[in-house]
Amino acid sequence: MAGEGKRAGSRRAARPRPTFRPRLLLLAVGVTLAVVxxxxxxxxxxxxxxxxxxxxxxxxxxxxxxxxxxxxxxxxGLMMIARLLRSLGITTPPPSAAPAVDTADELGPGTPPAPRAPGGRRAAR
Incomplete structure (x- = not known):
């Protein structure tokens, strides 16, 4: 019964074939040399x-x-380990943060920032 219907199919995608990546080999050799x-x-x-x-x-x-x-x-060696882990997909790059806009600078010098709402972001919703 589970094999019928128009969406009946494999739930997993085919595994990608492993390929030789010389950059990873170069990073691994570099890490080894740096640690030695x-x-x-x-x-x-x-x-x-x-x-x-x-x-x-x-x-x-x-x-x-x-x-x-x-x-x-x-x-x-630690920097190369970080690059190697990122290249392998084990770690992810940090999210790019937008620069914070300071309202006190927009209003002029000497103006205090606006008071914050008590309770944080969840309470403000």
Whole structure:
């Protein structure tokens, strides 16, 4: 009985065929390289820090460079992960917000904003 009628058909669309997307592969390789570089730089910063504390004055500069490099690699890796997740469709871009219009600016400087209705948006309906 469920297979009869003019709207009787499959309730699901056909699954799209998976295709090779080189951009996703490039992002995945970039994330991997950034995370590996971050790990190496953190290890190097720890090593430079221990040698700097033992009296090597030049190790402080290398410690600072390794720390800044590790921060940059981690930031880059996280940004690429966000792009990869967006490309895969796991996350969605934020809704574009319209700029808020400030009525006090339209009325002139020094004019206080209009009082808000008590109760919020639902109560105002």
């Amino acid at each position: 570089a971050w790990g190496y730089l953190v290890y190097a910063a720890i090593d430079f820090g221990s040698s700097a504390r033992s009296g090597d004055g030049g190790a402080w500069a290398f410690l600072a460079l390794a720390s800044v490099g590790a921060i940059a690699c981690l930031f880059l």
